[in-house]
Amino acid sequence: MSNSDTGPAPDPVLHIQDLNYSVRDRTLFKGLQLSVSAGESVAITGRSGSGKSTLLSSILGLIKPHGGSVRVTGADVTKLRGKQLAKLRSETIGTVFQFGELLPELSPLDNVALAALLSRSADRADGYRRAQELLDELRVPRAETTEELSGGEHQRTAVARALINSPELILADEPTGSLDPDATARIAELLFELPRRRRCGLVLVTHDVEVAAQADRVLRLEAGLLVPARVREAVEA
């Protein structure tokens, strides 16, 4: 029986409460709240400079907020340091950025396997086997280096790398920003399938109306808060 039939809703994979953060003289977050469940996708839109990427950095523990908590699968990343934070990041969160951020001189397989070897799944043969399976599933061709890949193949490799440690949460920052319309549609479809197929949460930052429209919820970052938004006004305002 599913959770929607009976019991309480599961704990969110991401729970941000009362987040406050300022940079220079600008207040980026003013009591910001966000909760994302397993199996749910959330698109975040907002004007350039409103703080969308900074919000993802806060979830990764790359910046320390001035107040509030950021819980990922229950652990408050604002309280974690060093090895504990690195472990949470590599085991629990997968990231996909605008340009993939792959190591250009390595093959797609090495890029994905490396993420496995750097985390809990330290067994080399197993890491490479799982990496190849994922790349095959995502239809990434074999190549000597990632520089040989098309834009879409590059981003599919980045998605494979994000998935290799079976994360509970995926963060994507303009994942289709460098792609043509056809590749954008295919990468967006792939990303939005993940919460349903793998029961992870997905937080995706985008300026693209068509991409945002595929999320379960669309929120707009505005005046330091996340507010529910209709897609067109969210992206264009």
Ligand SMILES: Nc1ncnc2c1ncn2[C@@H]1O[C@H](COP(=O)(O)OP(=O)(O)OP(=O)(O)O)[C@@H](O)[C@H]1O
């Ligand atoms: N390390 C930093 N030092 C100083 N200012 C910063 C730093 N990081 C971000 N900022 C500022 O914080 C604001 C928010 O930046 P952020 O990149 O989060 O915006 P964004 O909404 O993702 O923008 P875009 O849509 O253009 O990518 C900007 O005004 C930026 O200049």
